Amino acid sequence: ELKSKNVLILKPTKRSGGVVVDETRCVDKVLSILSDRQKFRFHGQKENSCLIEQRVCHQLEVILKHRWADEKTYKHPKPGGYSLPQLYGLPKIHKQRIRLRPIVAVSNSLQHKLARWLVEIFKPVTKHFDRFNIKDSPKIADDLDRTYIESIAFKAAENAGIPTTLRLQDMLTTDRPDWNAVMSYVTSIYRRFEVAPTPVSLATQGPATIPSNAPNTIT
Numbered sequence: 001e002l003k004s005k006n007v008l009i010l011k012p013t014k015r016s017g018g019v020v021v022d023e024t025r026c027v028d029k030v031l032s033i034l035s036d037r038q039k040f041r042f043h044g045q046k047e048n049s050c051l052i053e054q055r056v057c058h059q060l061e062v063i064l065k066h067r068w069a070d071e072k073t074y075k076h077p078k079p080g081g082y083s084l085p086q087l088y089g090l091p092k093i094h095k096q097r098i099r100l101r102p103i104v105a106v107s108n109s110l111q112h113k114l115a116r117w118l119v120e121i122f123k124p125v126t127k128h129f130d131r132f133n134i135k136d137s138p139k140i141a142d143d144l145d146r147t148y149i150e151s152i153a154f155k156a157a158e159n160a161g162i163p164t165t166l167r168l169q170d171m172l173t174t175d176r177p178d179w180n181a182v183m184s185y186v187t188s189i190y191r192r193f194e195v196a197p198t199p200v201s202l203a204t205q206g207p208a209t210i211p212s213n214a215p216n217t218i219t
Contacts, residue, residue, distance in 0.1 A: 053079050077117035082110040
């Protein structure tokens with residue numbers, strides 16, 4: 001039996017084991033999340049669930065009346081036996097300067113079925129714009145690293161006299177760089193990341209030279 005009434009033993013989000021947390025501290029963290037006026041706003045009136053359900057059902061009837069959906073599709077997003085959304089558990093992170101993100105359980109809420117139905121409808125649109133979406137923090141970190149590497153590579157290529165982009169007509173008339181010069185350029189790129197992992201000015205290292213007697217044109 002626990003001596004302190006404020007201590008809770010919760011299941012971890014991942015894997016097995018137990019997480020010992022202070023209930024008072026967790027509640028304070030939840031309140032600090034809700035006090036952020038940039039993300040949350042206090043609504044003085046109580047949510048009228050019956051009115052919202054009537055509005056959703058009315059809009060679905062309009063869709064069915066105009067034959068924009070069949071009977072089966074009409075019944076699928078129709079709300080019924082719902083519950084109010086609520087915060088999912090308590091924060092289990094106690095590290096300093098870690099932003100807490102509220103997780104709300106909406107699996108049985110009034111708008112849940114309708115939201116899932118709309119997700120299926122908009123899948124072709126979201127798939128088209130998927131490359132512009134940021135899914136998580138590691139994804140954006142990888143994108144920024146890739147952008148930084150490409151920026152260094154293009155600048156080094158320009159300093160080495162290697163064209164970064166060519167039209168088809170230019171490819172037929174532009175002299176091909178000497179192979180040794182190209183390999184020197186690639187080697188210089190690798191050395192930048194081996195010696196200096198932090199961003200370094202390209203002016204600190206001379207560009208690879210391309211001999212004036214470059215052979216043949218691209219055919």
